[in-house]
Amino acid sequence: TLGHFPQSFQYASIGGFAVTRSSGQSSAGYGRFDSLVVGLTVATPQGTLQLGNSPANAAGPDLRELIMGSEGAFGVVTAVRVRVRPLPQVKTYEGWRWASFAEGAAAMRTLAQAGMLPTVLRLSDENETAINLAKPAEVGGESAGGCLMITGYEGTPEAVEAKKAAVTALLAGLGGENQGPDSGQAWSDGRFHGPYLRDSLLDVGVLVETMETVTFWSNLDHVYTAVKDALVGALGEATLVLCHISHVYETGASLYFTVATKAADEPLPQWDVAKQAASAAMVRNGASITHHHAVGQDHKPWLAEEIGPVGVQMLRAVKAEIDPTGVLNPGVLIP
Structure with missing residues (x-):
């Protein structure tokens, strides 16, 4: 077994796990998905990239890390080689x-x-x-x-x-x-039952959504309070904010928020206001814009603030060299 069973498991693919840096509920024992990847085969407009020919090396930067988290912007993952363990007794x-x-x-x-x-x-x-x-x-x-x-x-x-x-x-x-x-x-x-409740709740006028972040232990309580306050400030005092920690490290932990409030006539703009407020609270209080939901389009506006101008320049340079015409999953990741 990989021991990797995120809540998205029923609809996810192994390549998707890799390019979004997925993290499952047993991450404390088995690790995040990126820690389970031994090798990758990636189809790019410039040819095939084959990575992971040894268990460890010092042959420059680990290019597997460039693909993991890339969300398909640098290539299409066609094969993933992973570490498996015996099924638990x-x-x-x-x-x-x-x-x-x-x-x-x-x-x-x-x-x-x-x-x-x-x-x-x-x-x-x-x-x-x-x-x-x-x-x-x-x-x-x-x-x-x-x-x-x-x-x-x-x-x-x-x-x-x-x-x-x-x-x-x-x-x-x-x-x-x-x-x-x-x-x-x-x-x-x-x-696995929780996500199936969302549509039923929307049908009866309850807006429910989730978001997550990660920060150091010394900053955890500060971020927890700041994000909750931002969500209530954006959605009103009747908003219910739930939170849990489910991914833990020596240096810090994730915070996963579930939000419920009365849905407006137009719930998408309503949620967009709340998402913007909470995302700002995360990044400006020293937390990451995402722990395991990846960047996509929703989080892209906040990525530059997190990785800085040089980080943005590096991502753009790789994209321009590997995919100069922009055919690979356009619109995601790259600020």
């Missing part, structure tokens, strides 16, 4: 309760920096926890109902037992409350 999940989102995030940071990440590690803020546990009376944050963390373990029985024991001891020592397997298993069983 055991999969098990648990839920943990934390008094606040900040406390849960601090525990995630401790796990990551101690080199003790489970296969799955996810933390919902107070609002998302209340919604997921069907407790709407607790929506509103301020530790109303605490925060739910999901831990998941995959592998051999011996490896799972050892990792689970170590993680359990650390989380309990930090003040987490073990909720047992039920909430964790419920999350696993229903994790």
Whole structure:
């Protein structure tokens, strides 16, 4: 198995995973998709590019990194060579309760920096926890109902037992409350259902959308607050903003926001205003415009601010040399 199962899995392709730097729910244990790629074959207007002829090298910049994240702007990926692992003999999940989102995030940071990440590690803020546990009376944050963390373990029985024991001891020592397997298993069983709700909610007048970012641990709470404030400011006080962390690194973590509000008669312009406000809050507060949703057209206006003028010049130079007539996925990525 690749262990790579993002929420888009039912509609995605392996080449799409590569060129968008996809990240799945088991990234803590298996890694992001770009870390699983050994080699790529890419068809370009200048000929075929074959990459990944050795497990590692020092032969200049790694050109695989140029293709991964390129969104088809530099070539069409025709083959991907990936690292696979044996199918896990055991999969098990648990839920943990934390008094606040900040406390849960601090525990995630401790796990990551101690080199003790489970296969799955996810933390919902107070609002998302209340919604997921069907407790709407607790929506509103301020530790109303605490925060739910999901831990998941995959592998051999011996490896799972050892990792689970170590993680359990650390989380309990930090003040987490073990909720047992039920909430964790419920999350696993229903994790592909969420996107199918959007159209039904729109039909009854509820605008629902998502966005995500990533930043360093020292900046996480600041970005979390800034983006929430930007969304509520753009959409009104009746807006409900949910957030979770599901991709964790030694140096930082992603923030994934779900937004729900009353839909206007024209919901697209309504969302565009909110998207612009939240994107500005991300980039101008030191976070990335995207962790795993890629750039495309929606995020392209913010890319130049993130990578700077020299970065833009480099991307344009590659595009001009490889695809001078602009036939490859025009309109995406390149500012």
